[in-house]
Amino acid sequence: MSFTFFNEFKVARFYAMYSVGEEGLYLPAYKGSTFRGVFGMALKEVACNCPKGSGHEPYCIYAYLFETALSNTEANHLPRPFILEPPNNEEEYYPPGERIWLGFTLLGGAIQYLPIIIYTLKLLGEKGFGKGKHSAKLVQVFSLNLSGSMESIYKIDSPTICNHFSIYTGSEIIEHFLNKNHKINQCTLHFVTPTRLKYNGQYTDYPEFHIVLRSIVRRITSLYYVHHNGEKQSENWALLFETAENIKLIKSAVRWYDWERYSNRQHQRMKMGGIVGQATYVGDLQLFIPWLILGEYVNLGKNATFGLGKIKIILKH
Numbered sequence: 472m473s474f475t476f477f478n479e480f481k482v483a484r485f486y487a488m489y490s491v492g493e494e495g496l497y498l499p500a501y502k503g504s505t506f507r508g509v510f511g512m513a514l515k516e517v518a519c520n521c522p523k524g525s526g527h528e529p530y531c532i533y534a535y536l537f538e539t540a541l542s543n544t545e546a547n548h549l550p551r552p553f554i555l556e557p558p559n560n561e562e563e564y565y566p567p568g569e570r571i572w573l574g575f576t577l578l579g580g581a582i583q584y585l586p587i588i589i590y591t592l593k594l595l596g597e598k599g600f601g602k603g604k605h606s607a608k609l610v611q612v613f614s615l616n617l618s619g620s621m622e623s624i625y626k627i628d629s630p631t632i633c634n635h636f637s638i639y640t641g642s643e644i645i646e647h648f649l650n651k652n653h654k655i656n657q658c659t660l661h662f663v664t665p666t667r668l669k670y671n672g673q674y675t676d677y678p679e680f681h682i683v684l685r686s687i688v689r690r691i692t693s694l695y696y697v698h699h700n701g702e703k704q705s706e707n708w709a710l711l712f713e714t715a716e717n718i719k720l721i722k723s724a725v726r727w728y729d730w731e732r733y734s735n736r737q738h739q740r741m742k743m744g745g746i747v748g749q750a751t752y753v754g755d756l757q758l759f760i761p762w763l764i765l766g767e768y769v770n771l772g773k774n775a776t777f778g779l780g781k782i783k784i785i786l787k788h
């Protein structure tokens with residue numbers, strides 16, 4: 472099965488490498504919320520020059536990237552066109568000189584703003600982050616190609632940002648990872664970072680296949696609609712989801728994992744739990760594999776923008 476919009480869906484992946492400054496860095500176990508906060512603040516400084524007190528102008532790049540909205544009412548439901556991928560470990564202290572790797576993915580309309588993102592990441596390091604707001608230097612930025620090899624596109628000792636980096640379409644990603652000659656009837660899905668799947672309004676710790684698929688399809692189609700000037704997909708998803716209910720979850724080795732974060736807006740600690748671990752599915756998976764493969768690139772569930780919901784799939788022929 473192929474949808475034309477897979478051809479138009481665009482992804483670019485990067486790694487930013489920081490060197491920790493002289494004071495060391497103190498970060499919480501869940502680093503997504505730290506980066507969410509400082510990235511948003513730095514981006515606002517870099518990319519918003521709207522007049523104060525009247526909301527954002529239509530041309531505001533900060534608003535497009537960070538407060539994505541088509542109209543005020545939809546604001547909370549629209550996906551942002553980027554994903555930050557902080558180090559996935561619980562290390563809370565980084566000594567001076569240590570490297571910190573921050574992965575980031577740009578999607579569709581955000582890709583053109585790479586220079587602004589790099590400038591924001593540089594500023595973010597200078598302003599400092601974590602407890603005490605200690606600084607870290609943005610040393611180098613790499614572009615990642617489909618095979619996973621990295622190419623340098625920015626270095627601290629040169630002002631140049633290389634504009635020749637890998638951008639791949641959804642179709643290219645799927646073709647790269649899918650061997651069409653083999654029928655796939657088993658796959659294991661690894662939930663690498665806490666994945667917050669909602670079904671019927673509730674978070675679930677039992678990742679039935681159709682729930683995972685619903686989440687991926689919803690995310691990819693709305694990223695396409697909002698960030699690729701795409702059309703709302705009129706496909707009959709109900710039929711796809713119904714078929715997905717035939718796929719059996721034969722082994723679920725997931726556990727609920729609670730991150731805590733402090734919300735400055737709500738002045739309280741918030742739980743950001745999700746499932747981690749792995750789940751194995753059997754059935755005729757052919758129809759769904761393209762979605763799963765692309766799911767690895769866009770994360771799924773709530774708070775995907777800040778690194779939650781990262782998945783890895785292992786296919787069995």
Ligand SMILES: [Zn+2]
Nearest residue numbers: 519521527531
């Ligand atoms: Zn603005």
